[in-house]
Amino acid sequence: MNPLLPDIAPIPIKERLSLLFVERCHVDVVDGAFVMIDKDGVRTHVPLGGIACLMLEPGVRISHRAVHLAATTGTLLVWVGEAGVRLYSAGQPGGARSDKLLYQAKLALSEQGRLKVVREMYRRRFQEEPPANRSVAQLRGIEGSRVKKSYELLAKQYGVTWRGRRYDADSWDHSDLPNQCISAATSCLYGVCEAAILAAGYAPAIGFIHHGKPLSFVYDIADVYKFDSVVPLAFKIAAQSPTHPDRAVRIACRDLFRERHLLSKIIPDIEEILAVGGEEPPKPPEDGVAPAIPNKQGIGDVGHRT
Amino acid sequence: MLVIVLENAPPRLRGRMAMWLLEIRAGVYVGNYSRKVREMLWRHVEVGLEDEEGNAVMAWKANNEAGFDFMTLGKNRRIPKEVDGAKLISFLPVDNAPDEAL
Numbered sequence: 370m371n372p373l374l375p376d377i378a379p380i381p382i383k384e385r386l387s388l389l390f391v392e393r394c395h396v397d398v399v400d401g402a403f404v405m406i407d408k409d410g411v412r413t414h415v416p417l418g419g420i421a422c423l424m425l426e427p428g429v430r431i432s433h434r435a436v437h438l439a440a441t442t443g444t445l446l447v448w449v450g451e452a453g454v455r456l457y458s459a460g461q462p463g464g465a466r467s468d469k470l471l472y473q474a475k476l477a478l479s480e481q482g483r484l485k486v487v488r489e490m491y492r493r494r495f496q497e498e499p500p501a502n503r504s505v506a507q508l509r510g511i512e513g514s515r516v517k518k519s520y521e522l523l524a525k526q527y528g529v530t531w532r533g534r535r536y537d538a539d540s541w542d543h544s545d546l547p548n549q550c551i552s553a554a555t556s557c558l559y560g561v562c563e564a565a566i567l568a569a570g571y572a573p574a575i576g577f578i579h580h581g582k583p584l585s586f587v588y589d590i591a592d593v594y595k596f597d598s599v600v601p602l603a604f605k606i607a608a609q610s611p612t613h614p615d616r617a618v619r620i621a622c623r624d625l626f627r628e629r630h631l632l633s634k635i636i637p638d639i640e641e642i643l644a645v646g647g648e649e650p651p652k653p654p655e656d657g658v659a660p661a662i663p664n665k666q667g668i669g670d671v672g673h674r675t
Numbered sequence: 676m677l678v679i680v681l682e683n684a685p686p687r688l689r690g691r692m693a694m695w696l697l698e699i700r701a702g703v704y705v706g707n708y709s710r711k712v713r714e715m716l717w718r719h720v721e722v723g724l725e726d727e728e729g730n731a732v733m734a735w736k737a738n739n740e741a742g743f744d745f746m747t748l749g750k751n752r753r754i755p756k757e758v759d760g761a762k763l764i765s766f767l768p769v770d771n772a773p774d775e776a777l
Contacts, residue, residue, distance in 0.1 A: 372725050374691055380712045400690025418695040419706060442694065668711045 374401075377418065379443025379669030382568045383633035385421040387561050387626040390449075390619060393428035396435045403438055418442040421568075421632060422560040424449050443673040445564040451615075455556050458563065465674045466570035472650040473571050473586075473643065482646035486577045489645040493593050493638075509578065519596055527601075527608040546614060550603035553615045555591065557622040558599045559584065562591045565635040570672030590639060598625055636670060677713055677735040679704040679720065682751070684731065688723030692716070717746070724749055 394405040394413075403417040417423065417438060422445045425431060431446075436459065439446050447458040476482040484505055491499040491508055495515065499508055517533075524531030529547050536544045536552050544552070566573050566586055576585025578592070602621050611617040626632065653659070667675030679692060681702040689702070695716060696704035708716070713735055720731045730749025737744035740761070747755060756765040 372722055374687060374722050375715075375718050377691075377694060378715070380695070380708070380715070384708055384712060400686040400693075402690035402693035404693075414693040414698060416693065416695050416697055416706065419708070438694075668715060 377438075377441045378665075378667040378675045379441075379568075379673035380418060381668065381670050382421050382565055382636065385419050385632060386416075387420075387623055387632055388422050388424060388557055388619070389415065389420050390424045390426055391415070391429055392426035394430075396425070396429060396431040398432065398434040398438055403435060417444050420444055422447060422564040424560060427451065440674075443568065443669055445560065445567065447560050447563075449556065454552055455559060466672055468650055468653070469570035469672065470572050470575075472648065473575050475648050475651060476643055476646040477575050477577060479646070479648060482648050483577055486642060486646045489642050490578060490589060490593055493642070494596065505578070512578075516596070520600070523601055523604045527604040529604055529607050546610065547604060547607040550607040550614050550618050551600060553618040554599035554603040554606075554622055555595065557619060557626075558591045558595060559587050561626060561631060562594075562635065563587045565632070566590060566639065568670035568672045569636045569639055570670075571639065590635070590642075593638065593642070594629075594631065598629060598631075677706045677708055677716075677733070679716065679731060679733045681720070681724075681729060681731050682749075683727070683729035685723060685727055685729070688720065688729075691719050691723065720748060 391405055394407045396403070396405050396415075398404065399412065403415045405413045405415060407413075415423070423439065425446060425448050427450065429448075436446065440459075445458060448456045450456050476486055487505050487508060488499050491512065499511070503511070520534060521531060523529075524547065530545075531547060532545065534548065534551065536548050563573055563584060571586060573584050573587045574582070576582070576589045579585040579588040582588065599622060602625055603618060606614060606617050606621060609617070665675045667673060669675065677696070679696060681689060681692065681704070684702065689698070692698065692704045695708070695712070696706040698704050713733070717733055720733070724731060728749075730747070730751045732745060732747045732751070734743055734745035736742065745755070745762070747753075752767045752769070753764050754767060756763050
């Protein structure tokens with residue numbers, strides 16, 4: 370009898386490739402490995418454990434075992450529509466760490482804590498201290514006008530015609546080229562941010578600036594990086610009017626994430642931003658029941674299920 | 676940078692390696708991971724080759740004079756040999772080779 374191979378466990382997000390897009394194929398498991406099979410039967414292995422976020426484009430059929438494998442390696446699967454606009458995600462369930470969730474919720478519920486976190490997000494984003502004695506609503510107002518201006522400025526800088534940020538998630542082709550590029554680029558950034566937030570053990574839905582969306586916290590964190598990374602890049606690509614804008618954006622995003630070491634920075638950044646809130650992480654209740662079987666110690670990030 | 680070469684390995688181990696590494700030629704896997712992940716990968720190789728005829732070698736970028744290090748598992752005619760602190764490889768003759776051929 371052959372001995373069983375050791376269990377598969379997630380590895381840290383920072384060691385992984387940021388994104389991989391898969392289109393028009395059948396995704397299955399062969400000899401325990403993640404394989405995409407095209408219509409001619411050509412097999413391509415995907416090193417799933419070494420990818421942070423796998424984007425499944427239209428025309429992909431994925432088997433039950435393949436999704437199970439993605440869950441085991443802690444790889445986020447994102448089903449995307451045309452041009453990478455996000456539809457649905459699975460494969461890396463969050464919420465594995467109640468202490469992290471309670472800490473995040475405690476911060477979001479505390480008026481002072483939330484304001485401090487929001488101010489820290491703006492401070493990182495604009496690289497300057499936000500004006501003192503402003504409420505979250507006032508800070509958002511300031512942010513809105515700055516964002517509008519920075520779009521206009523970037524459009525001018527790259528010589529792109531800009532008629533404002535307009536997009537329709539249901540009909541990609543109806544928006545203009547710069548808007549298409551921005552949508553494709555931000556969905557790449559959101560994918561990576563979502564994977565990192567889940568790996569760190571936090572909830573994507575509990576936001577500080579954004580609220581009411583399943584990915585509120587993802588938008589909060591992505592905004593910290595967005596305007597000095599993917600947005601200028603989207604304008605730069607729009608200016609070149611490539612034949613396949615979404616493909617050009619994707620490749621450029623991956624290069625950018627690698628250059629900026631985004632995957633090694635993102636989880637420490639999240640921790641630092643939340644730490645500014647000044648709340649202590651909640652202690653486990655003394656009268657609670659600790660796990661009867663101790664959790665396995667993995668080499669992955671804290672939010673990964675091992 | 677990390678390279679693992681498997682010879683005569685069972686399909687389930689080869690499939691397992693493809694979970695994190697790229698199989699660029701039959702049995703030749705490359706990737707770029709930290710020490711912890713490398714040790715995890717090697718544990719899979721050790722278990723996967725237990726009770727099997729196969730053999731494996733893993734080489735990775737290291738901060739030493741050579742710039743890399745390697746380790747082996749299982750029977751192979753090439754075996755590591757230490758010479759004055761440097762790791763080299765000895766190539767063993769075929770077991771049934773007649774003496775005069777040496």
